[in-house]
Amino acid sequence: MDEFQRVCLLDELRPGQGRMVVVGGSPVCLFRIGDDVFALDDRCPHAGASLARGYLEDGVVRCRIHHWGFRIHDGVYVDEDNPRCNARPIPVRVIDGQVAVAMPKPSPDSGT
Numbered sequence: 493m494d495e496f497q498r499v500c501l502l503d504e505l506r507p508g509q510g511r512m513v514v515v516g517g518s519p520v521c522l523f524r525i526g527d528d529v530f531a532l533d534d535r536c537p538h539a540g541a542s543l544a545r546g547y548l549e550d551g552v553v554r555c556r557i558h559h560w561g562f563r564i565h566d567g568v569y570v571d572e573d574n575p576r577c578n579a580r581p582i583p584v585r586v587i588d589g590q591v592a593v594a595m596p597k598p599s600p601d602s603g604t
């Protein structure tokens with residue numbers, strides 16, 4: 493089971509604005525929509541730019557470098573049907589105003 497780590501307070505996240513946190517040595521971007529928080533691997537699948545520094549439009553975060561778009565709730569690349577370009581979604585939850593994320597453990601056959 494993934495272990496959740498508290499990373500910030502919900503009130504510290506400005507709606508629509510990304511924030512990068514580091515969990516288990518990996519960068520994670522957080523976006524808040526209303527009282528919901530979504531998390532993706534912060535490294536853009538295209539060339540590694542920070543998605544937290546991107547911009548949110550209609551539930552899609554767009555990388556500020558080349559503007560690739562990813563659905564914030566599941567990381568799916570929206571500009572074409574190409575699953576290899578998806579961003580990695582990260583489990584996140586909000587409990588009592590505290591935001592916690594869990595980095596999925598690598599699978600035994602992933603080679604990492």
Ligand code: FES
Nearest residue numbers: 536538539555558
């Ligand atoms: S680095 Fe993100 S779209 Fe190119």
